[in-house]
Each structure stands twice: as C-alpha cells, then as structure tokens.
Amino acid sequence: xxxxxxxxxxxxxxxxxxxxxxxxxxxxxxxxxxxxxxxxxxxxxxxxxxxxxxxxxxxxxxxxxxxxxxxxxxxxxxxxxxxxxxxxxxxxxxxxxxxxxxxxxxxxxxxxxxxxxxxxxxxxxxxxxxxxxxxxxxxxxxxxxxxxxxxxxxxxxxxxxxxxxxxxxxxxxxxxxxxxxxxxxxxxxxxxxxxxxxxxxxxxx
Amino acid sequence: xxxxxxxxxxxxxxxxxxxxxxxxxxxxxxxxxxxxxxxxxxxxxxxxxxxxxxxxxxxxxxxxxxxxxxxxxxxxxxxxxxxxxxxxxxxxxxxxxxxxxxxxxxxxxxxxxxxxxxxxxxxxxxxxxxxxxxxxxxxxxxxxxxxxxxxxxxxxxxxxxxxxxxxxxxxxxxxxxxxxxxxxxxxxxxxxxxxxxxxxxxxxxxxxxxxxxxxxxxxxxxxxxxxxxxxxxxxxxxxxxxxxxxxxxxxxxxxxxxxxxxxxxxxxxxxxxxxxxxxxxxxxxxxxxxxxxxxxxxxxxxxxxxxxxxxxxxxxxxxxxxxxxxxxxxxxxxxxxxxxxxxxxxxxxxxxxxxxxxxxxxxxxxxxxxxxxxxxxxxxxxxxxxxxxxxxxxxxxxxxxxxxxxxxxxxxxxxxxxxxxxxxxxxxxxxxxxxxxxxxxxxxxxxxxxxxxxxxxxxxxxxxxxxxxxxxxxxxxxxxxxxxxxxxxxxxxxxxxxxxxxxxxxxxxxxxxxxxxxxxxxxxxxxxxxxxxxxxxxxxxxxxxxxxxxxxxxxxxxxxxxxxxxxxxxxxxxxxxxxxxxxxxxxxxxxxxxxxxxxxxxxxxxxxxxxxxxxxxxxxxxxxxxxxxxxxxxxxxxxxxxxxxxxxxxxxxxxxxxxxxxxxx
Numbered sequence: 001x002x003x004x005x006x007x008x009x010x011x012x013x014x015x016x017x018x019x020x021x022x023x024x025x026x027x028x029x030x031x032x033x034x035x036x037x038x039x040x041x042x043x044x045x046x047x048x049x050x051x052x053x054x055x056x057x058x059x060x061x062x063x064x065x066x067x068x069x070x071x072x073x074x075x076x077x078x079x080x081x082x083x084x085x086x087x088x089x090x091x092x093x094x095x096x097x098x099x100x101x102x103x104x105x106x107x108x109x110x111x112x113x114x115x116x117x118x119x120x121x122x123x124x125x126x127x128x129x130x131x132x133x134x135x136x137x138x139x140x141x142x143x144x145x146x147x148x149x150x151x152x153x154x155x156x157x158x159x160x161x162x163x164x165x166x167x168x169x170x171x172x173x174x175x176x177x178x179x180x181x182x183x184x185x186x187x188x189x190x191x192x193x194x195x196x197x198x199x200x201x202x203x204x205x
Numbered sequence: 206x207x208x209x210x211x212x213x214x215x216x217x218x219x220x221x222x223x224x225x226x227x228x229x230x231x232x233x234x235x236x237x238x239x240x241x242x243x244x245x246x247x248x249x250x251x252x253x254x255x256x257x258x259x260x261x262x263x264x265x266x267x268x269x270x271x272x273x274x275x276x277x278x279x280x281x282x283x284x285x286x287x288x289x290x291x292x293x294x295x296x297x298x299x300x301x302x303x304x305x306x307x308x309x310x311x312x313x314x315x316x317x318x319x320x321x322x323x324x325x326x327x328x329x330x331x332x333x334x335x336x337x338x339x340x341x342x343x344x345x346x347x348x349x350x351x352x353x354x355x356x357x358x359x360x361x362x363x364x365x366x367x368x369x370x371x372x373x374x375x376x377x378x379x380x381x382x383x384x385x386x387x388x389x390x391x392x393x394x395x396x397x398x399x400x401x402x403x404x405x406x407x408x409x410x411x412x413x414x415x416x417x418x419x420x421x422x423x424x425x426x427x428x429x430x431x432x433x434x435x436x437x438x439x440x441x442x443x444x445x446x447x448x449x450x451x452x453x454x455x456x457x458x459x460x461x462x463x464x465x466x467x468x469x470x471x472x473x474x475x476x477x478x479x480x481x482x483x484x485x486x487x488x489x490x491x492x493x494x495x496x497x498x499x500x501x502x503x504x505x506x507x508x509x510x511x512x513x514x515x516x517x518x519x520x521x522x523x524x525x526x527x528x529x530x531x532x533x534x535x536x537x538x539x540x541x542x543x544x545x546x547x548x549x550x551x552x553x554x555x556x557x558x559x560x561x562x563x564x565x566x567x568x569x570x571x572x573x574x575x576x577x578x579x580x581x582x583x584x585x586x587x588x589x590x591x592x593x594x595x596x597x598x599x600x601x602x603x604x605x606x607x608x609x610x611x612x613x614x615x616x617x618x619x620x621x622x623x624x625x626x627x628x629x630x631x632x633x634x635x636x637x638x639x640x641x642x643x644x645x646x647x648x649x650x651x652x653x654x655x656x657x658x659x660x661x662x663x664x665x666x667x668x669x670x671x672x673x674x675x676x677x678x679x680x681x682x683x684x685x686x687x688x689x690x691x692x693x694x695x696x697x698x699x700x701x702x703x704x705x706x707x708x709x710x711x712x713x714x715x716x717x718x719x720x721x722x723x724x725x726x727x728x729x730x731x732x733x734x735x736x737x738x739x740x741x742x743x744x745x746x747x748x749x750x751x752x753x754x755x756x757x758x759x760x761x762x763x764x765x766x767x768x769x770x771x772x773x774x775x776x777x778x779x780x781x782x783x784x785x786x787x788x789x790x791x792x793x794x795x796x797x798x799x800x801x802x803x804x805x806x807x808x809x810x811x812x813x814x815x816x817x818x819x820x821x822x823x824x825x826x827x828x829x830x831x832x833x834x835x836x837x838x839x840x841x842x843x844x845x846x847x848x849x850x851x852x853x854x855x856x857x858x859x860x861x862x863x864x865x866x867x868x869x870x
Binding site: 030061 | 588630632650653654657659661662681683684685
C-alpha cells in the first residue's frame with residue numbers, strides 16, 4: 001500500500017494528477033480519442049469511458065467553490081470501475097492530442113479511491129483491486145513478486161478457488177510458476193529505489 | 206444576297222475524330238448565302254486566323270461562322286479576327302461543334318449530320334445579324350463609401366491612397382463604428398482604440414477623403430460610373446466650422462442622465478455630446494429629443510457659454526447631391542438587445558448584459574474605467590456565466606446562421622474577466638467552440654488551460670433571479686447531459702449579430718440584393734465576394750454577413766481594389782448585347798404599352814420610363830426605355846414583354862427564330 005500523502009483529500013483530483021503526472025486533465029478537450037482506442041472500453045463493459053472520467057475531473061475543478069457539488073463529481077470518478085478496468089496499456093496517454101497522461105491519472109484515481117475508501121464495489125473491480133493490492137504489498141515488502149504465493153493470497157481473499165485453476169498444470173510445466181521462493185539479489189537496494197521514486201516530484205508507485 | 210464564310214475547325218482530334226469536317230465544309234458550301242467554306246486543323250492558330258482574314262477580304266464576306274469550340278472559349282478571339290479584317294465583330298458567330306456535338310456523340314455519321322445542321326442554323330442566324338458598336342459609358346472618378354466603421358475607414362483609405370477622391374458617409378457624429386466600442390481585440394488582446402483611432406484620424410485628415418459624418422444617404426440615381434447620390438446632413442445644432450471641440454458645452458449641459466448609446470446604456474451622456482473622447486471629428490451634436498431648449502424653450506446654456514458662438518438651435522437638415530462613379534456599402538451590423546431574450550431573466554434584468562455591454566465594462570475608457578462591476582449594485586461579480594449562441598443557430602426563432610464572432614469574443618471576455626477579477630469564476634455555455642482563424646484556437650485553449658475558464662456544453666435554458674444572484678439553468682452534454690444549475694452574479698449574452706434594422710431600405714435605395722436574414726448579397730459567394738449584382742456597387746464588412754475585424758479589413762481592401770480597378774478606365778466600354786425597346790415612326794412610336802412588367806422583372810433596374818411628347822411638349826405616351834449602362838443583356842424583359850416590344854441586340858427574335866427554323870428544316 002502506498003503511503004497516503006498529507007492532506008491529499010483536500011486537493012482536487014485534477015491537482016493531485018498534475019502533481020503525479022505533470023500533465024493537467026483540464027487540458028482535455030473531450031475529443032474522445034482515449035475512449036475510442038481503449039481496449040477495455042468494449043460495448044457494455046465500461047460504465048464510464050476514460051473521456052467521461054476526464055470530464056468528471058474537470059467538473060470537480062470547475063465547481064471548486066461549491067464543495068458539495070465538486071465532491072459529488074470526484075466521488076463518481078473515484079467510485080467508477082474504470083480505473084480498475086484500466087490495464088495501464090498507455091494507448092490513451094500515447095495518443096492523447098493534448099498530451100494528458102490519462103493512464104497516469106487512472107493510477108492516481110486507484111490510489112485515491114483506496115485511500116478514501118471509495119473504490120468500486122462490483123465483483124470485477126473488487127477482483128482487480130485485490131490483485132492490485134496483493135501485488136503491490138508483496139512487491140513493496142520483498143522487492144519481488146513470486147507467482148504462486150501471489151495467486152494463493154489472491155484466491156484466499158476473493159475465494160475464487162476454481163478460477164483459472166485449469167491453467168495451473170500448464171503453467172507449472174512451462175516454468176511459469178515456481179514452487180521454490182526466490183529472492184531478489186539485493187532486496188534492500190530495490191526497496192530503496194522504490195522509496196526514492198516515491199520521494200521524487202513526479203510521485204511514487 | 207449575303208456572302209458568308211464558314212470555317213470548320215478540327216480542333217486537332219477533338220472535333221475531327223467524330224465529325225467529318227471536310228464533309229461539313231462541303232455541305233456548308235451548298236447552303237444558300239454561303240460564299241466560302243473550308244476546314245482546317247486548328248482554326249484558332251495564327252495560320253487559321255490568317256486564312257479567315259484573307260477570305261474576308263477576298264470574298265468580301267458579310268458574315269463569318271467558325272464551327273469550333275464553345276463561344277466561351279474563342280468567340281472573343283474570332284471576333285477580333287473579324288474586326289482586324291474590317292468586318293464588324295458582331296457579324297461573327299461561333300457554331301459549337303465540340304461541346305455540343307463531337308464531345309457528346311460517338312457515331313460519326315450522325316455527328317456529322319448534326320454538325321451540318323448546326324452550321325445551317327448558324328448561317329440562318331448570321332444572315333439576321335446586324336453590325337453593333339460597343340457602348341461607351343462615361344465615368345466619374347470618385348467614390349462614395351457608406352459607413353464609417355473599420356470597414357468603411359479601411360476602404361476609404363485604400364481608395365484615397367490610390368488617388369481617387371472619396372466621400373466617407375457616417376450617420377453617427379463620429380467615425381469608428383463598433384470597433385471603437387471594443388475593449389481588447391482577439392486573438393492578440395491589443396487595445397481596440399489604440400489600433401483604430403490612428404486610422405480614424407488618418408481618414409479624417411487624408412486630402413482625398415471628404416468626411417460626411419452625422420449624414421445619411423437619402424437617394425441614389427444613375428448607374429455604374431455615373432451615380433448621383435443625395436446626402437442628408439442632419440441638423441447638428443452646432444456649426445462645426447466654428448466649433449473647436451473645447452468641451453465647455455458638454456461639461457455644462459444640465460441634462461446629464463441620458464443613457465449613452467456609445468456605452469450601450471451603461472454610461473450617461475449630456476444632451477449636447479460627443480460619443481467618446483476619441484471621437485473623430487471631435488465635435489458635438491445636440492440630441493433634440495433630450496435638450497431642454499428644444500423641450501421647454503428654456504436653457505441654452507451651451508449657446509451662452511460657447512466661446513466661438515457655434516451653437517445654433519435654428520440649424521436645419523441640409524440636402525446635397527454628389528456625382529460618384531462607384532459605391533462601397535460598409536454599413537455594418539448590430540446585435541440583438543437583451544430585451545429579445547425573455548427566458549433570460551425577463552429580458553430586462555440589469556445583471557444580464559450583452560457582449561457589447563461587457564466590452565464597455567472591460568474598456569479602460571468605459572463607464573467603470575475598465576473594472577468589471579455588475580450594473581445592479583456596482584459589486585465585483587464573483588461568478589460570471591457567458592452564454593454563447595444567444596439568438597444564433599436557432600431557426601425556431603428566426604436565425605439559423607452562426608454569428609461567427611461570438612466564440613472568439615466570449616473566450617476573450619472570459620479571459621479578460623479572469624485577468625481582472627482574481628479568484629472570480631468564469632463559466633461559458635456553448636454548443637461548439639468555433640475558432641477558424643490564425644491563432645484563434647490557440648487563444649481559446651489559452652482561456653481554458655491557462656486562465657481557467659470553465660466551458661460547459663449546453664445552451665442556457667432559462668435564467669432567473671434568486672437572492673440577489675442569477676440562476677442559470679444549464680447542463681453538460683459532455684457529462685451525459687446532466688443538469689447543472691449555476692449561480693451567477695453577472696450573465697453575459699453573446700447575442701446574435703443581426704443586420705442593421707434599416708438595411709432593407711438602404712438596399713432598395715441602392716438596388717442591391719439582400720438575403721432572407723437581411724445580409725447584403727454578394728454577386729457570387731466564392732468568386733465575386735465583394736461585388737453586388739448591381740454594377741459599380743461593392744460590399745465591405747459585416748453588412749454582408751457577420752465578420753471579425755481581420756476579415757472585415759480584408760474585404761474592405763478587396764472592395765477598394767475593385768473600385769480602383771473600375772475607376773482606372775477612361776470610360777466604361779461594354780458589349781452592346783443589351784435590350785432595346787423597339788421604336789417605329791409616328792403616330793405609333795412604339796408597340797410598348799407602358800405596362801412596365803419589364804421593369805418589375807429586370808434584376809438590374811435598367812428599365813426607365815420615357816415620355817414621348819410632340820413638338821409642343823404635349824405628352825403622347827409613356828413607354829419603357831432600357832438604360833444601356835445598366836442592362837446586362839440577360840433577356841428577362843424580352844420574355845416578359847406582352848406586346849413583344851423589347852428585343853435583345855445580338856440575340857434578336859429574328860436571329861433566334863431563323864436559327865431554330867433552319868434546324869427544323
């Protein structure tokens with residue numbers, strides 16, 4: 001779990017995204033290119049498109065002097081499954097004509113959703129969020145991911161014992177799942193790098 | 206017996222491939238009245254032309270037919286050839302064997318038969334041709350520019366710099382028009398006054414420009430090159446030849462609470478006043494409706510205090526007539542008043558203002574000295590909502606068009622507001638943001654990205670006052686059309702640009718067209734954008750349609766170029782293809798009955814009334830007469846004439862009927 005930044009809840013999300021990514025969602029001119037190219041934005045699959053998420057963030061900033069209304073727009077962005085469905089493929093960021101780091105914004109939204117306890121509660125988002133949290137927890141503790149314990153922890157939390165179970169033997173055969181724990185050569189150095197990046201002005205993981 | 210020469214051109218293979226040209230020439234030779242016929246590969250080439258010249262002389266030809274391409278291509282060429290050989294050029298006709306025969310047919314024998322028929326028809330026509338002489342129309346090397354806004358100023362300056370004398374007519378007392386009212390101009394934010402006033406002064410001091418402000422066009426007679434314009438110089442009640450513009454009168458006038466037109470009603474003026482301190486000429490006029498002297502007979506303070514005795518309550522409107530060769534119409538536009546928008550706080554709320562009013566609020570020379578203060582209580586507005594497309598793009602209320610300038614000036618307004626009121630919030634309600642122009646989209650994005658202007662995508666449904674604020678019912682279609690109520694301290698309507706209210710009267714005086722909305726019509730939307738359908742009258746600026754300053758100035762310079770081009774001739778020479786009312790000897794004089802159906806049909810106002818009188822001056826009858834200077838030879842009058850009294854030279858009934866009969870035979 002990333003450590004919460006001080007007072008970050010008081011700042012509009014647009015501001016937090018600007019701090020984290022160096023780009024402003026206020027620059028979005030709603031062309032829709034991110035929504036058009038998002039591989040997760042399949043018919044019926046995404047309630048709120050990335051373009052609409054950008055708009056909600058703009059509206060939060062626009063109504064900054066009306067906190068009730070601004071919070072409502074922020075809440076809808078944070079509660080939407082969209083940040084959790086985001087694969088981080090960066091297609092949107094790469095293509096955005098205004099140079100907005102949309103995928104980076106999704107990172108901030110995930111982080112803030114967890115921090116404010118607003119993350120989407122639907123089953124699919126919950127699965128992804130759990131995986132996300134377990135992955136980060138492991139990586140931040142040991143500087144390295146081991147597939148089998150990660151899968152086991154995920155299944156433990158979500159209870160999906162049979163999900164993807166059939167893939168297990170094949171993955172084992174091909175050496176994709178290692179039964180023996182492996183450690184990073186120098187865990188301390190990896191953890192330091194993560195810590196450094198978190199302290200940098202562009203923000204951490 | 207006529208002696209007609211026929212020249213059949215192969216046009217390389219264009220005609221020769223499909224039409225048997227030697228056979229056509231041979232057939233032509235057998236047509237009665239044809240003295241000579243020959244075919245040639247390229248008749249338009251120099252040897253081809255030499256052949257024609259030689260034949261005209263050798264056979265003393267009385268008519269010439271060139272069977273070749275379209276007359277649009279080479280009629281002029283071959284008529285020149287005829288003239289060079291001493292034959293009246295209007296005795297030369299083109300028989301179109303290319304566009305109307307070889308290019309549209311495949312069967313050689315049928316095409317050849319059709320070509321022969323076309324030649325036969327042309328021979329019959331040419332036998333009826335009569336020699337015609339070009340019409341020379343004298344020219345007055347002088348121009349009238351109507352309207353003293355930026356369009357009129359620019360046109361007048363360009364024409365005057367070309368060495369032609371200009372009368373610059375303006376109905377307000379000062380030059381400047383709307384541009385003088387603006388605060389800053391997009392997309393550079395340079396001050397409007399700073400760039401305009403030097404031009405106003407330049408126009409006023411130019412030796413070739415005669416300024417006629419506080420004057421209006423009364424009537425127009427004549428035609429291209431020879432207009433007589435009657436101008437009404439409205440009574441100013443101040444003798445401008447004595448007035449020095451010292452300002453004593455307007456400082457001392459007791460009537461100080463009159464809503465100032467120049468300030469769009471946000472400021473006050475006196476009964477004797479100048480519109481702004483930058484007025485050119487800087488001389489006042491008395492507003493008769495508000496002057497105490499005129500209302501009660503008592504006062505006359507201005508007259509008593511004037512150091513040069515310039516005030517004259519007895520002054521009357523003056524009328525005078527000037528001769529000019531061309532006219533530039535640069536009468537501009539106006540904007541819809543807020544009273545038009547009943548749904549927007551009843552159309553009379555002090556804190557709902559128009560874009561032009563906001564210009565005055567933002568202007569350093571305006572009623573608030575450039576501070577943004579709302580009219581109701583003078584407070585600085587913390588939230589301003591700008592409503593775009595107010596009255597534009599709304600066919601249901603009569604205007605389908607886009608006013609073109611509002612997107613940009615709204616971005617500018619919102620930007621100026623954010624610069625002037627720190628921490629103030631600016632919302633813009635828009636359908637689209639249209640920014641075609643150099644540096645325009647960048648300007649709009651700057652308003653959003655740097656100056657934090659919030660754009661919401663919807664029209665304002667309704668605006669109503671509540672607790673000292675205005676509630677604006679809006680939505681954001683970019684967020685699924687979700688309804689948003691905005692609480693504003695000030696609402697600025699980007700109200701539609703509309704034509705001047707009296708533009709139709711003016712257009713009728715000038716005999717130029719206007720569209721259903723009232724914008725003056727150009728002769729061709731793309732290729733003749735500054736000409737009107739009336740020769741010698743040109744358009745500049747927003748009178749033709751909503752336009753920003755760069756477009757206006759560009760069109761004004763274009764109109765000036767057209768004026769200078771026209772006036773660079775010694776006289777106007779025109780093709781004599783004009784309509785003519787048939788005359789006959791007394792006692793009939795003419796079969797014309799004087800019904801003037803032709804006058805109603807003529808698109809060029811070329812039909813005049815002619816009174817036929819006997820030698821004692823007794824009236825006999827009134828018949829129509831065609832003004833050859835105005836007639837464009839369209840033939841509309843010929844077709845509507847019930848008594849068949851009008852004919853079109855070069856296309857007479859005789860010529861057309863003979864040609865058709867020959868085709869049928």
